[in-house]
Amino acid sequence: MDQYYTAITTALVICIIWCIKISLNPARGTPPLPPGPRGLPILGYLPFLDNNLLHQFADLAQRYGPIYKLYLGNRLCVVINSPSLVKEVVRDQESIFADRDVNIAALAASYGGKDIVFSPLNSEWRTMRKILAREVFSNNSLQGSYNLRKEEVRKAINRVYKDAGKPVHFGELSSRTVLNIIMNLLWGSIVEGEECERVGEEVREVITKLVDLLAKPNISDFFPVLARFDIQGVKKETEGYVQSRERIYDDIIARRRKMSSGEIKRDGKKDLLQVLLELQEKEDPEMPISLRQIKAILMDVVAGGSETSATMIEWVMADLLSNPEVMEKVQKELSEVVGLNSIVEEFHTPKLKYLEAVLKETMRLHPAVPLLVPRSSNKTSVVGGYIVPKGTRVFINIGWIQRDPSIWDSPSEFKPERFLDGNEKYxxxxxNFHYLPFGSGRRICPGLPLAEKMLMYLLASLLHSFEWKLPDGKTVDMSATFGIVLRKTTPLLATPSPRLSEPNLYA
Structure with missing residues (x-):
């Protein structure tokens, strides 16, 4: 019996030594895994993560270079930190890295990955993307919906004017305005006036909670074997907010179905919800769409458009208030292009080159989604000379790339002028893989055309209509709270005073 145990022990020792040898010396011709920090058995690098994940990932990029790995629980993650390797992932090998790595909360929020953001790159995704590109984000659609955007911007200007001299919570102002614009595009004629404000607040509360849950560390994501226990309650909490969202959408859709064709159109144009419902009723084999997909599209446009755009507007204002000389240049440009006896129109924005440079510089320093939405490799591949196994979670670290000192001069300084020379390059x-605030490839943000117009128009209107100052004794806290969206840690307060020549310009 002793000899039996001795033999078993010897065999186990030999197996362990062999496994270590293989891991340290892979077969000739087989690329190694990327370098990366050591972790603990089972837990990986999880115990060493801190709250400032963006700075931590930047430190690791400086230490390990253009690509590194880390294990989070039993999940292998690879972080891409250089423009050339980003190109490999999003262009050269896009078919391998086009799918999403979807966590438990995202699956619950997106009907099991049935939306545009989290869906795999399949026929359903192509259909939804095509509908959005044609019905919402095409040049004709954006031009046709200008009056809807203008209406909401003018309402915001009027509200600020009535409370001029009182500090404004800039994040709330931008969030409410952007969300109202988006709801106007989606289902504008269904709820109006005070009811629109009420529905907007309900939607904003639900969307904010869902976005927070998407980024919440969840043990079920790091150890899938534990997912059925939902130890932290993330899935249950997400499903609760999804039910709240469903009640809102079901009510909106039911109202739309009861409306006559004459009630539906605004400015002679159907909103997106009506277009989607008509496509569903036609049962067009070329463009099939289910009710669940309709709700998923509404969710993506509302959540993706409102959270990121509102956050960027608050960051722009924070940068301007921290740099008064830049604020002065922006308002000088607005005075010259628009004039203090006129209001901003969207046709002015292409001429506002300095404001555009300010927006681009803010997006460089504070990208709304600094790690983009994680991707997943659908088969084993080689990136930068290193093997990336099938099923690896892949982060594209634009938060680091857009501050990399080997690419950018004085990378931590706010210098909009860097975008004035050769502006089209950025x-x-x-x-341009040095600068990717909206991503790249087929997974680039589908709402880019609307976001670009909306950001420039709303920023120009707020900056042209008012002088903005910090409340007495206040300074701008530029610290950020990392999540799927990079928010300011401390909400920005700013006090407006009228700038235009006539009170009727604020009507």
Whole structure:
């Protein structure tokens, strides 16, 4: 019997030594895994993560270079930190890295990955993307919906004017305005006036909670074997907010179905919800769409458009209040292009080159989604000379790339002038891999055309209509709270005073 145990022990020792040898010396010709920090058995690098994940990932990029790995629980994660390797992932090998790595909360929020953001790159995704591109984000659609955007911006200007001299919570102002614009585009004629405000607040509360849950660390994501226990209650909490969202959408859709064709159109144009419902009723084999997909599209446009755009507007204002000389240049440009006896129109915005540079510089320093939405490799591949196994979670670290000192001069300084020379080189198209605030490839943000127009128009209107100052004794806290959306840690307060020549310009 002793000999039996001795033999078993010897065999186990030999197996362990062999496994260690293989891991340290892979077969000739087989690329190694990327370098990366050591973790603990079972837990991986999880115990070493801190709250400032963006700075931590930047430190790791400086230490390990353009690509590194870390295990979070039993999940292998690879972080891409250089423009050339980003190109490999999003262009050269896009078919391998086009799918999403969807966590438990995202699955619950997106009907099991049935929306545009989290869906795999399949026929359903292509259909939804095509509908959005044609019905909402095409040039004709954006031009046709200008009056709807203008209406909400003018309401916001009027509200601020009535309370001029009182500090404004800039995040709430931008969030409410952007959300009202988006709801106007989606289902504008269904709820109006005070009811629109009520529904908007309900939607904003639900969407904010869902976005927070998408980024909440969840043990079920790091150890899938534990997912059925939902130890932290993330899935249950997400499903609760999804039910609240469903009640809102079901009510909106039911009202829309009861409306006559004459009630539906605004400015001679159907809103997106009506277009989607008509497509569903036609049962067009070329563009099939289910009620669940309709709700998923509404969710993506509302959540993706409102959270990121509102956050960026608050960051722009924070940067301007921290740099009064830049604020002065922006308002000088507005005075010259628009004039103090006129209001801003969207046709002015292409001429506002300095404001555009300010927006681009803010997006460089504070990208709304600094790690983009994680991707997943659908088969084993090689990136930068390192093997990336099938099922790896892949982060594209634009938060680091857009501050990399080997790419950018004085990378931590707010210098809009860097975007004035060769401005077209740094557009939002995703073709310059040094600068990717909206992503790149087929997974680039689908709402980019609307976001670009909306951000410039709303910023120009607020900055042209008012002088903005910090409340007495206040300074701007530029610290950020990391999540799927990079929010300011401390909400920005700013006090407006009228700037235009006539009171009727605020009507």
């Amino acid at each position: 557009n939002f198209s995703g073709n």
